[in-house]
Amino acid sequence: MSIEFGCCIPGASFMPEAPDKEAYSPYDVILWGADEIINCGYDYVECSVGLLMSISDEDFEKVIAKNIKIRAFNCFVPSEFKIIEDTPEMWEYIKKAFQRMEKVSAEIIVFGSGGARRIPENMFYDEGLEKLENFIIRCNELAKEHNIILALEPLNHNESNFLLTVKSAYDLCNKLDLSNVRILADIFHMHVENEDFAVIGETVDKICHVHINNPLTRTCPTCEENKHIRAFAESLNNADYNKAVTIESAYNDFSNDIKDAIIYLREVFKK
Template structure:
């Protein structure tokens, strides 16, 4: 009887290992990130037809307290019918709600965040990008270390609210023309690590990295905290392929830390009907080379 049970156990173990092996991508290749676009839901059909998998709307249009209940209900209906998955939003904190400096009103900020997060949960939004360059900008003459500590403490409280509503806040790096606080991925990693909250994570914006001449290697610091990416070409924030920007060094860094989440094109478009599909094809080609063909680490 004992030998029979041992034999059955071994057969089950072999079957389990074989099924796991067959589930891996051929040749041990890692799953590629999915491509999305930061755009209005008005462009959902066009984006879906062009090959985007997901679409990133704005808090301002979708979830903010200023959005009426009727409009919010209509937004949820549109999200549920959308061709692209809509699970993320940006344009989070308006400029008049300060996150650093003497004008911070914590109660107002947290009240605003709570409303946004309640609505995010109802709408199925699972991640909110914290760019908000004006809101987080350190006022002239204010001590940068005090501002950093102030932001970290407030961000933890914001993250507690996000946790309550099953959402993530993901802070992004913004170049120095947009804010004076956290201009690089390296700085963002330090802040996110200091906040040390599972519902406060990192968005790496490759366009802003390019504007700050930040090396791809800095993305290696983001392992374990990176949950989202934005991308655009350096000079005019144009769509991938317009100026033939080579993103492969940055994509290789993402691959090396095992990133396979969303990469959202946050670009300036002039003719979406003509530009969406070529942009998807261009970036997919570079992703495919880095993640599946080149084998680069």
């Protein structure tokens, strides 16, 4: 099995020009984005949970009817929910999200959600940690029910105060020892936290998903040489990583950017 490459569906601002951008529905964005990504040579599509959940029930049925498959999802819990508050409304949202994700053949849900998972300054850290661990345990049961893997995403200190390194995510994953919980490695967050890419070799048995971009600008990789991307790819190759790598970034020109990016990524990840 070899690495497969995916790309995140962007927002409506990257769609072809139209007189009124508001004319684009979330359904339009998913349909156009998924087609564009696959037509540019990617193996799969990634999407935010927020975009999926913003589709009306009627339009979601159209997504299913068109057999649109979205392998991975990110932005799991919106920031208006606070995980430590553990509200019924949050769990209603999460359960519906899992139901919808399963219907579009999802395999991975990335748990980043920096705003939602932040431990408040007025709470003892260990108390917040226990609440977040209980959240992950409960999500594992939903993940099992819907045959999806929950990938813990280490963020950076500007976005969260919980799980800031691949190593800490790995340690938590081993501590909880849950059937459907693994971890993610994101080049941008690792760069911000100055985490050595060598840690990938020590944690690869739990890494199920990877996010990539130009870590200096958080923009789409291009055909221009980038020493950080090459070093990241080398660490993954040396660790015999053979799963998914998704571009998660900002874009200047979505369609042209991702056409260049897939060429470059297939070259730097070639063994």
